[in-house]
Amino acid sequence: MSMQKPTGTQDLLPGEVEKWQLIEEKARDVCRRFHYKEIRTPIFEHTELFVRGVGETTDIVEKEMYTFQDKGNRSLSLRPEGTAGVVRAYAENKLYGDPDISKLYYVGPMFRYERPQAGRYRQFHQFGAEVFGSTDPGLDAEVIALGYAIYKEIGLRDVTVEINSVGTPEIRAVYRTKLQEYLKPMLGELCRDCQSRYERNPMRVLDCKVDQHRFADAPSVIDYLDDEAAAHFTKVQSYLTAMDIPFRLNPRLVRGLDYYTHTAFEFKAAGIGAIDTIGGGGRYNGLVGEVGGPDQPGVGFGLGLERILLVLAAQGVELPAEPQLDVYLIALGDAAEAEAVRLAYELRGAGLKVDKDYTGRKMKAQMKSADRFAARYAAILGDDELAQGVITVKTLATGEQTAVPLGELANYVKANQ
RNA sequence: GCGGUCGUGGCGAAGUGGCUAACGCAUCGGAUUGUGGCUCCGACAUUCGGGGGUUCAAUUCCCCUCGAUCGCCCCA
Known part of the structure; x- marks a missing residue:
């Protein structure tokens, strides 16, 4: 074999690519109805954007980025996710000057250096949406509804929404301490992964597949929310209920990116081997400021296109075939x-x-x-x-x-x- | 980064330490001077991911390497 594609990448050949076109078309159509406008941002950005935006201690930034020096000695990185670039573009182009809030969507390739497996590639594709300029819980609900509507439009069945509130950074700091106090006595008995998670990200310990059963009485973030955060979360849920979007409260839901505040959510579906998350997102009220913009709130999500395709295949959903020649x-x-x-x-x-x-x-x-x-x-x-x-x-x-x-x-x- | 499985023609898939590497699909040619889908006949891997080793002899055994795939971590 003389030339092969790099590990974790795929050639989308005729016959397959039509499915992608259809999915993107349907997602765009739903966005149009929700009044979201497309934005296209660079596939690479200054490395610093992701370090600040995604979080210095996240796995994504610590070990998964495709980082390189250009000829001007700048450190650039292929985008590992979509939000940071859109946030940067929002701030840089001063879209916050617009009298209305900004409702944006994007689609394109993302890059993470990881070992490939079912539903996970080094170059993968996301369809995402981001909204800036309002802390209204109705927007959290709208964004979740948008993602849900896209899956539905595409024809996916049995998509479940899990939501949680991770509060504010202040709330999380308090909770984190309480959680560590709770875990400390049993630390020696926990699995090796959990022992390292204890320091790095104790909330993740609760999600552990090995030791999960031990944490039935663990403190929950939700119990530490202040009145404002709790009210916000309650409203999000009532809106979802009003829209008849089925969701499940998961107080242990933690996302791998540092920027989330208040609402965090994941879309799940079975059919991709060991993986069940097909999309995820949340609110990020501090992120615009973090990357140098004004203090504007945001909320958004990313959907994995490969994962949608995999679940569609597992569910036996047939997409319309290519039309014949005249x-x-x-x-x-x-x-x-x-x-x-x-x-x-x-x-x-x-x-x-x-x-x-x-x-x-x-x-x-x-x-x-x-x-x-x-x-x-x-x-x-x-x-x-x-x-x-x-x-x-x-x-x-x-x-x-x-x-x-x-x-x-x-x-x-x-x-x- | 760690672990399991795998790597034979365009695709799917047998196989054995030793003469010409099954078979199915697809493709091409013929039966049919200018007519498809069905049928019949024929053709189609000097070669078994790449490199090295063991051996009189390796696709088959060993090592390395590359790749695929599944899982762990983490995530879309």
């Missing part, structure tokens, strides 16, 4: 070939899906191609037809055949849709 031109002889090249162009100009043979094979082989392409018509052009100014049109489904004047072919095909 006409496949079969030319016999040099004169016919010349006319067929011209005719194909003419028919395409008339809006028809047309192709012809370019391998110079015999008629039988060309007919086989027409059949493989599921063409509605095979149009045969040889010396006889050329002499009479007609073309033999065969309806492949029925085998019927008729001579049509060359200039009438486009109309004939259109009239018999």
Whole structure:
């Protein structure tokens, strides 16, 4: 094997890429209805943006970034997630000057250096949305509803929403201390991962697959929320209920990015091996300020496109197949070939899906191609037809055949849709 | 970063320390002078991811390497 794609990347070939187009189309359509506008930001940014935005101690920044020096000795990184870049663009372009709040969406590749497995790649794709300029809990709910609506529009079944409130940084600091106090006595008995998580991110210990059963009486962040945070969280839930979006409270839900405040949520679905998260997000009221912008609140999510595709496949959801060819031109002889090249162009100009043979094979082989392409018509052009100014049109489904004047072919095909 | 499994033609998939590496699908050619889908006949891997080693002899055994895949950590 001479050249291979880098580990964790994929070639999306014809046949597969149509599914991506469809998913993106549907997601865009839902965003349009929710009045979100697309934003496109660079695929690489200054490394510092992610360090400050995503969090210095997160796994993403500590060990998963594709970081490189450019020729001007700047440290740049391929974006490992979408929010930081959008936040930067929002601040840099002073979108906060807009009298209305900014409702944005994006789609594109993200990069993380990790060992690939089912549903996880080094280059993967996210569809995300971010809203800036309001702390209204109605927006938290709208953003969750948007993600949920996208999954539904695409045809995913059994998507569940899990939500939690991680409060404010101050609340989290208090909670973190309480949690460590709670865990300390049993620290020696916990698994090795949990022992390291105890210092790094004690909230994650509660999520441990090995020791989870021990923490039934662990303190919950929700109990430490102040009145304002609690009220916010309550409202988010009541809005979701009003919209009839099924959600589950998960007081142990922790996200891997540092910037979340108040609402954190994940979309889950089965069917990707050991992984069940297909999207996640939350509110990030301090992030815009963190990357140098004004103190503007935000809330958003990211959906994993690969994971959507995987769950769709697991659920046996069939996406519409590629439409067939209208006409496949079969030319016999040099004169016919010349006319067929011209005719194909003419028919395409008339809006028809047309192709012809370019391998110079015999008629039988060309007919086989027409059949493989599921063409509605095979149009045969040889010396006889050329002499009479007609073309033999065969309806492949029925085998019927008729001579049509060359200039009438486009109309004939259109009239018999 | 760590661990399991795997790597044979365009695809799927047998196989054995030793003569010409099954089979299925696809493809191409023929039966059919200019007509597809069905049928029949024929063709299609000097080679078994790459490198090294053991051996008289390796696709088959060993080592390394690259890749795929699944899992851990973490996450989309």
